[in-house]
Amino acid sequence: xxxxxxxxxxxxxxxxxxxxxxxxxxxxxxxxxxxxxxxxxxxxxxxxxxxxxxxxxxxxxxxxxxxxxxxxxxxxxxxxxxxxxxxxxxxxxxxxxxxxxxxxxxxxxxxxxxxxxxxxxxxxxxxxxxxxxxxxxxxxxxxxxxxxxxxxxxxxxxxxxxxxxxxxxxxxxxxxxxxxxxxxxxxxxxxxxxxxxxxxxxxxx
Amino acid sequence: xxxxxxxxxxxxxxxxxxxxxxxxxxxxxxxxxxxxxxxxxxxxxxxxxxxxxxxxxxxxxxxxxxxxxxxxxxxxxxxxxxxxxxxxxxxxxxxxxxxxxxxxxxxxxxxxxxxxxxxxxxxxxxxxxxxxxxxxxxxxxxxxxxxxxxxxxxxxxxxxxxxxxxxxxxxxxxxxxxxxxxx
Numbered sequence: 001x002x003x004x005x006x007x008x009x010x011x012x013x014x015x016x017x018x019x020x021x022x023x024x025x026x027x028x029x030x031x032x033x034x035x036x037x038x039x040x041x042x043x044x045x046x047x048x049x050x051x052x053x054x055x056x057x058x059x060x061x062x063x064x065x066x067x068x069x070x071x072x073x074x075x076x077x078x079x080x081x082x083x084x085x086x087x088x089x090x091x092x093x094x095x096x097x098x099x100x101x102x103x104x105x106x107x108x109x110x111x112x113x114x115x116x117x118x119x120x121x122x123x124x125x126x127x128x129x130x131x132x133x134x135x136x137x138x139x140x141x142x143x144x145x146x147x148x149x150x151x152x153x154x155x156x157x158x159x160x161x162x163x164x165x166x167x168x169x170x171x172x173x174x175x176x177x178x179x180x181x182x183x184x185x186x187x188x189x190x191x192x193x194x195x196x197x198x199x200x201x202x203x204x205x
Numbered sequence: 206x207x208x209x210x211x212x213x214x215x216x217x218x219x220x221x222x223x224x225x226x227x228x229x230x231x232x233x234x235x236x237x238x239x240x241x242x243x244x245x246x247x248x249x250x251x252x253x254x255x256x257x258x259x260x261x262x263x264x265x266x267x268x269x270x271x272x273x274x275x276x277x278x279x280x281x282x283x284x285x286x287x288x289x290x291x292x293x294x295x296x297x298x299x300x301x302x303x304x305x306x307x308x309x310x311x312x313x314x315x316x317x318x319x320x321x322x323x324x325x326x327x328x329x330x331x332x333x334x335x336x337x338x339x340x341x342x343x344x345x346x347x348x349x350x351x352x353x354x355x356x357x358x359x360x361x362x363x364x365x366x367x368x369x370x371x372x373x374x375x376x377x378x379x380x381x382x383x384x385x386x387x388x
Contacts, residue, residue, distance in 0.1 A: 025275075025276075027272070047275060050301075051297065051298075051301065052268070052294075052295055052297070052298050052301075053294075054264065054268070054295070055267070055268035055271070055295055055298065056268070057268070058264075058265040058266075058267075058268025058269045058271075058272065059268045059269070059271050059272035059275070060272060061258075061268075061269055061272060062233065062268065062269035062270060062271065062272025062273035062274075062275075062276065062278075062280065063272035063273065063275050063276040064272075064276075065233060065256050065258075065269075065272075065273065065276075065278075066232070066233070066272070066273045066275070066276025066277055066278035067276040067277070070276075084264075084265065084268075086260075086261030086262055086265065087261065087265050087268070089261055090258060090259070090260055090261055090265055093258065093259060094256075094258060190298070190301035190302040190303070191301070191302060191303035193302070194271075194274070194275060194302045194303070194304060197275050198274075198275060198277065201275070201276070201277065202277045
């Protein structure tokens with residue numbers, strides 16, 4: 001059930017979002033990433049998804065193109081990212097300099113019982129084997145030049161700085177532990193989440 | 206620029222669609238390359254006012270449209286009926302987020318279609334869109350395209366609906382590879 005990672009997702013996301021005010025605009029994928037950004041502090045400029053698996057990178061791109069002067073941050077998991085690998089090539093065609101994508105990779109489908117995703121190692125036993133898929137290499141191969149993988153606590157400060165300020169598009173994979181964490185839930189009504197986001201950003205719903 | 210695509214705006218229903226999109230302040234246009242939409246796509250690609258994004262699969266277009274709306278911009282997704290099936294789960298976002306959504310769909314698998322592989326999704330397109338609560342604006346006469354796209358854009362961006370214009374195969378014309386060689 002475990003992997004070799006040592007980083008914990010919740011304190012990491014909290015650091016990434018520290019001091020968030022009218023920037024960055026944040027899209028979080030369904031499940032754990034949603035609960036992670038919500039524990040860091042629910043705010044109108046968070047768009048936490050409760051469904052729409054595979055949508056966060058596309059949503060982040062549409063938002064980044066519409067709001068070129070705002071930083072847009074997509075935070076999602078490996079399972080969600082695997083469902084929309086092509087969207088990384090679509091990001092690369094547009095080269096949005098305000099978009100950062102962070103994949104919290106615990107090598108598991110967390111919401112359905114921690115089954116191995118394709119980023120789990122091969123030959124890892126009958127129920128824990130994946131493909132050893134490297135999301136960073138995939139992003140690079142799709143045409144996103146600034147790609148990194150983060151494994152150690154000592155790399156977190158640089159990660160935070162990069163995703164908040166470095167010229168995009170940037171893509172970071174963070175290997176995180178498999179943990180059983182409390183659900184910290186934002187409002188569920190999608191229309192409400194959308195309206196409060198637009199109200200805060202545009203001054204009208 | 207080739208001769209076909211340099212035709213002045215307004216002369217043809219494909220050009221009229223471009224005019225309607227501009228009139229409705231569409232800022233982002235998403236597409237998977239499509240023969241029926243090719244001339245419109247080229248208009249959009251040459252426009253300085255519109256960002257044109259080529260997708261790897263049509264469902265990305267739903268996600269992009271939601272993101273654009275969050276950021277205050279209107280968009281349109283151009284696709285072929287065969288791409289509609291790729292969008293269906295994410296099409297649910299138009300209901301859960303309740304955001305205006307406009308798609309223009311070139312139909313295959315209906316009027317005189319020669320390729321049997323186009324029929325299942327072509328025939329299924331109106332049914333699956335209807336099942337997801339998308340309003341259907343079909344059009345098969347060139348003279349009615351402009352008014353139909355305009356009405357669909359109003360329903361989407363003024364009425365807050367998810368709307369699909371179905372550009373029927375009767376309008377677009379029967380695709381034919383010409384003389385076929387049996388193998």
